[in-house]
Amino acid sequence: MRKPVLALVAALALLLGSGGQVRAQEEAKQQEAKHPPHQKWSFEGVFGTYDRAALQRGFQVYSGVCAACHAVKHLYFRDLAELGYSEEAVKGMASQVQVTDGPNEQGEMFQRPGRPSDPMPRPFANDQAARAANNGALPPDLSLITKAREGGSDYIYALLTGFKDAPQGFKINPNMYYNEYFSGHQIAMPPPLNADQVKYADGAPSTVPQMANDVVTFLSWAAEPNLEQRHRIGFKVILFLLIATGVFYAGKRKIWSRIEH
């Protein structure tokens, strides 16, 4: 953990160019991290939509595995309806958690079953508690993770499936794990996915690549829940603009034909 003053000095050093060497080393280290290979995603391309079955399976992986350490603080239970769950199912899922509400008329906080309008529960009360439970490492919030990392969804997939034994001679620190795709190759997160860890409701085989694919689809939706609407509107807008471009071009030619030019 660096102090802000140090960080400031570092930033200024970078600016002055005198920090070039330190930076070059840092960069070199980062360069070592393998480039995440591209995966085929249901939501890419002009007409891309989220595969609903993968979303639901991915949510199962998130809540069964990731949620032990990682929050998705920008998601509410009501958002789960977009995964294809019925209103009743969403109410059911929300009611399984106890939420602190209040104060009531006596001025006391009280527990009540969750409602669809409640945010998804967080595994830790605060960052300090999260660090205390994870050997000092802070598991990042996952609501924006696919947009907050270079490489996006491909990177998260590669990271989840990129755990390996450290190569000979690589010094790995205690409580750290070797991952080909992580900057510096040492990550505090233990390999999260193991085969058959989750029993899928739809009976799909829960292999590691399958679970990684599903949970990354879910996380991509969590980061960009309006992607489908964006794609739909975008297509119409572009179609409209193409026609308008043609109309105005024809109009321009017609009007300009009145004069020599």
Next chain:
Amino acid sequence: MAVPSHPAPSAGPRNRILRWIDYRLPFWEVVQHDFMEYPAPRNLNYWWNFGSLAGIILVIMIATGVVLAMHYQPNADLAFDSVERIMRDVNYGWLLRYIHANGASMFFLIVYIHLFRGLYYGSYKYPRELLWMLGVVILLLMMATAFMGYVLPWGQMSYWAATVITNLFSAIPVVGNDIVTLLWGGFTVGNPTLNRFFSLHYLLPFVIVAVVLLHLLALHQHGSNNPLGIDKRGPQDAITFHPYYTIKDMFGLCVFLLVFAIFVFYLPNQLGHPDNYIPANPMVTPNHIVPEWYFLPYYAILRSVPNKLLGVILMFGAVLILFLLPWLDTSRVRSARYRPIYRLVSWLLPIDAVILGYVGSQPPAGYIVTMGQLATIYYFFHFLILLPILGKIERPLPLPLSIAEAVLGPRRPAAAGEGE
């Protein structure tokens, strides 16, 4: 209702209410004079579309920005989450924000092309020096506005860009540190910084509007320059703005909106940085602090100089030097078409700017540093040495007698002579 008797203007509005208004406030008259019947050179090419495009994107930015400000919280604890609320819970909030965020990039793209148009066709020369300088003022205001806007989402890049850029002012001798404290509203980038940046980010666009109006006023004093760079000699050289250039601008607008829409709907985060989806954290410095693409060339100039104060001077100088351009360029011929050497040289500047942009995006190590230094030297060499000398030694090609002659050919000598 008695309409006061006055000499009936032939071109006045037919509608009685409009006529009543026009007699008291010449709204219609101004529209007629400065927009509909405004005489524009008949030979303007598509490079001349970018002025009106810049005006339109300015309006788009203000319109989306005003609505975003209704939902945004300028508070260090709430700003990041409020942006996510806009993205998720505000109706079409994602659309507004993606238009606004990508609109900033589009605005700079358009203005840079507009600026290059001015450089290539010598639009900054007599008698349009003030028109040009007002344009440079707009560019500076845009840069300040864009920088402060980028800070508002309060992500990692917002925070660290604010830290790096505000720290530049500490290079100013004697008062530097006091200026930085004033900018921050404290002793580090924090909530007061965010608050004042939000306030100024809302204010400056309206200042830009005011300067744009002055820019238009100055434009209409002598009229648009044109690809030939020669003055209009008579009515045969001009056509009315409406309908010829209104329809041409509409066509150009549609093409531009297509490009804009591809970014907004299909590549909305392409021009941004992933780190800005991580909430600001003063304890963690990003590996690689980079500004938005439109600031990369200046950033490269800044980093090319080992001395901080000199780096800051050169970085701001890169823009401020444009104020002097009308006097640095000693050639009296405006258009590069008739300046055989300048015609080639004028393309070296944007190439140099692209190289600087690339350098600015890379970590400053190895050959990148040298490349940045050479490109910086060329940038200033272009303005301070090349342009003054070129005007003296270059032999311009013969200029056409009039726009009409160049456009229509010499087969209408009578028409060309009429306007004299």
